[in-house]
Amino acid sequence: MKANANQIRAAIDAASPDIRLFLLHGPDEAGAQDLAIRLARKMGPEAERVDLEPSTLKANPGRLADEAASLSLFGGARHIRISGAGEESLEAFTLLLDTERAGNPVVAIAPSLKGTAKVVKLAQGSPRAMAFACYVPEGAEADRIVSTIARELGMRTTGDTATRLASASGGDRAVMTRELEKLSLYLDAAPDRPREIDDAALDAIGADLGDAEMSRAIDAAIEGQPDLVGSELARLEEAGVSPIPVLRQLARRLISLADLRAQVDAGAGVAQVTESVFFREKAITARALRHWRSDKLAEAIGRVRHAERAMMGSATAGAVLAKAAIVAVGRMAARQR
Template sequence: MKATANQLRQALDSANPAIRFYLLHGPDESGARDLALRLARAMGTDAERVDLDGASLKADPGRLAAEAASLSLFGGARHIRVTALGEESLDAVAMLLSAARAGNPVVAIAPTLKTAGKVVKLALAADNALSFACYPPEAADADRLAAAIASEHGLRTTGGTASRLFAASGGDRAVLTREIEKLALYLDAAPERPATLDDAAIDAVGADLGEAEMALAIEAAIGGDAARLGSELARLNEAGVSMVPLVRGLVRRLMTLSELQAEVAAGASIASVIEGPRVFFKEKAATGRALRHWTPQRLSGAIDHLRQAERGMMGAATAGSIIAEAACLAVARAGRSAR
C-alpha cells in the first residue's frame, strides 16, 4: 500500500502488526534511515535487530522471509533492517510478503529504487506492506519539517528558529532530528511537557557556530591543500572547537559551488556567477578557481561523503573528531585531484 507521511509514522511508531514490510525508497537516504529508527524505538531498547543488505538477499532470497519468521535468540522482540535494497531483491520481497507467517517486521532502505520499479509496485499492491517515497525536503517545506520534528519532541519553534535549525543541518533530516533531540534534552522538553525553542537555546547548545572561524580550513579543503588543511585542523583542535560546524560549513560551500556550477553549465560565465550575492567578496577568487576545477560529480560525491561523516559523528561512542578530520582531508584530496 502507498502510505502518506502521517500514515507511515503512525505505523512505524506503533509497530503495526498488520504491516510486515516497510519500503522506504527514493533519493533521501538520510530521511529513510531516520524513519527506520522509529520502528527500532517502537520495538524497544532490548529488541534484537537483524541487519541485511540487497546483495545478501540476491544471493539468498529466502533468508528475508526466514528471518522475519524466526524467534529472537532470547525470546524478545525482533525486527529486520535491510539497507541498499534494489531490484535484485524482488524475489526476497515477494517471498516475505507471501509467507504464511512473519512475526518480525522488516524495514528496507532503498535509495536507488524507482517508483515504476518492480519492487515498489509489489509493495504498493500488498496489503501487508507500506511503501513511501523519500525525497529531500524542498526549501518551501523546510520550516514545516523542522517545526513538525520539533513538535514531536515537545518543542514549539518561534520566530526563525525552524529555519535556523534546517539551515544548520544542511537539509539532512537525520542530523536535524539529532539536533532537535539535543535541544529537547537541554530544555527538558517532551510531548507531555512542551517548551518553547528560542534562539538563546540554539546559541547555547547548537553545533552551528558559523563559518567565520572555519574559513581557512574550508578554503584549504576546497582548494585541495591537504597540508594547510592539516595545520588548520590542528589549530581548531587545540582551540577546542567542535568539528561539527566545520563539516557543515564545508557542505554549505560545496553546495553553493554546485549551484554555481549548474549556472555555468547553463551558459553563464564564471566571472558573472561569482559576482552574485551568494559569494562573499573575500572568497570570489577562490570560488572562481574551484569552479574551474571541481566537476559536478566530484562535488556531489564530496557532499555525500561529508554528510555520511556527520551522521557517523552523531552516534554514541564514535571517534567524532577523527571522523570529521578524515572526511575533510578526503575532500582536500578530491580537490587536489580536480586540479
Template sequence: MKVNVAQMRARIAAPTPDIRLYLLHGPDEAGAQALGQQLAQALGPEVEKIDVESKALRDSPGTLADEAASLSLFGERRLIRVRGADDATVEAVTLLLDAEQAINPVVAFGPGLRTSSKLVKLAIAAPAALALACYPPEGQDAVRLASALAQEQGLRLTGDVPQRLASAAGGDRAVLAREIEKLALFLDAAPDRKRDADSTTLEAIGADLDESELFEVIEAAIDGRVATIGTALRRLREAGGSGIPLLRQLARRLMTLAELRAQADSGVPVDQLVERIFFRERADTARALKRWNAPQLARAIERVRSAERALMQTANAGDVIAEAECAALTRAAARMRG
C-alpha cells in the same frame, strides 16, 4: 503500494500482518531511520531487531524470506531491517513477497534508490509492500519539524529560533534533533519541565551554523585544495560547526554533481548545465564536473555516508571522523586534477 508520509505513519503506528515490507527510500536517511524506529516501537518493547546487510542478500537472496518466516527463540516479535537496499536486492524481496508465510515484517532503507528503480517499482506494485520516498524537510515543513521535536523535549521555541535551527540543520532530521537536545540539556528541559528557548539561548550554545565556513570546506575538498583544507576546517570548527552537518551537506553537494555528471555524460554541455546553478557556484561546479567522473562521485558519496554513519555511532572518535574524510576526499580530488 505507494504511500505518502501521513499514510506510512498511520500504517507503522498499527502494523498489520498483510504488510510484509516497508520500503523507505530517498535522500532523507534520518527521516527514514526515525520511521523505522517508530515501527520497532509499535511492535512492542520486547521486539527482536535483526539486521541484514544488502550484500548478504545479493549473495543469498533466500535469507530475507527465511528470516521473515522464522520464530524467535523466546517467542518475541521480530523486525527484519535491511540497510542499503538497492536493485541488487530485488530477487530477495521478490522471494519475500512470494513466500507462503512471513510472520515478521521487513523494513528496508534505500537512500540511493530513485522512484524509477526496479526495487521501488516492485514494492509499489505489490499489495503486501508499502513504499515511501523520503525527502529532507524544507521551508515551513522543516520549521514545523523543529517545533515538534522541541515539544517532545519540553521546549518552546520562540522568535526566529525554529527557522534558525531548521536552516542550521540543512534539512537533516538527525542534526536537528541533536541541536534541540543540546538546548534541552542547557535549559534542563523535559516533558514535565517546560522551558522557553530564545535566540540568546541558541547563541549561548553555538547551535547556529555559519554557512560561509561550511561552504568553504566543501568547495575546498571537492576542488582538491590540499593547501587550504586544513585552514578551512579550523575556521569551521571555530565558528561552531560540527561533523554531521558538514558530512550531510558534503553528500548533498556530491549528489548534485552526480546528477549533473549524468546529464553531461548523456550529451548536455557543461556550460549549459551550470546555467541552472546559483551564479556564485557556477565556476566551482564547472571545474568539478570537468574533474569528477560518475564512478568517482559514486564512491565519494558512499564514503561520506559511511563516515556519517560512523559518527552517529556511540563511543565514536568525534568530529575528527568528518575532518579526516574531508582531507581524504581533498587529496583524491587533487590527484584527479594532476
C-alpha cells in the same frame, strides 16, 4: 503503498504487523536513518536488531523472509535493517511480501533508488509495504519538520526559531533531532511539561552550525585542496561545530554534481547545465564539472555514505570517520586535476 511523511511516521509508531517492509528511498539518507532509529525505539531497548547486507540478499534472496519469520533468541521483539539497498534486493523483497507469515518488520534504506526503480514500484504496489521518498526538506517544509519534532519532545517553536534550527541543520532531520533533544534537556521539556523555544534558548546551546564555515570546508573538498580541508575542519572544531553535518552536506553536493556530470557526459555544455545552479555555487560547480569524472563522483558518494553508515553504529569513531571521509574526497579531487 506509497506513503507521505505523516503516514510513514504513524505506521512506524504503530509497528503494525500488517506492514512487513518500510522502504525508505531517495537522497536524504540521514532522514531515512532517523526513521529507522524511530522504529528501533518503538520496538523497545530490549528488541533484537538484525542487520543484513544487500550482497547477502542477492546471494540468498530467501534469507530475508526467513529472518522476518524467525523468533528472537530470547523470545522478545525483533526487527531487521538493510542499508544501501538497491535493485539487487528485488527478489528478496518479493519473497518477503509473498510469504504467508512474517512477524518482524523490515526497514530498507535505499538512498540510490529513484521512484522508477523496480524495488520502489514493488513496495508501492503492495498492501504489505510502505515506500517513502526521502528528500532533503527546504523552506517551509523544513520549518514544519522542526516544529513537529519539537512538539513530540514537548516543545513549541516561537518566532523564527523553527527557521533558525532548519537553516542551522542544513535540512538534515537527524541533526534537527539531535539539536532539539539538546534543547529539551536544557529546557527540561517533555510532553507532560511543555516548554517554548525562544531565541535565548537557541543562543544558550549554540544551535548555529556555521553555514559559511561549513561551505568553505565543502568547497575545499570539491576543489581538491585536502590541506585546506584539514585547516577548515580544525577551525570548525575550535568553534564547536561537528564535522558530521559537513559530511552530509558534502554528500548532497556530490550527488548534485553527479547529476550535472551525467548531463555533460550526454553532450550538454558546462555553461548550460549550471544555469539552474545557485549563483554563489556556479563558478565552483563549473570548475568541478571540468575535472570530476562520473565514476569518481560515484566512488566519492559511496565513500561518504559508507562513513555515515559506519557512524550510526555503537562505539564508533564518529567525528573522526566524518573528517577522514571529507579529506579523502579532497584527495580524490586533487588527483583528477
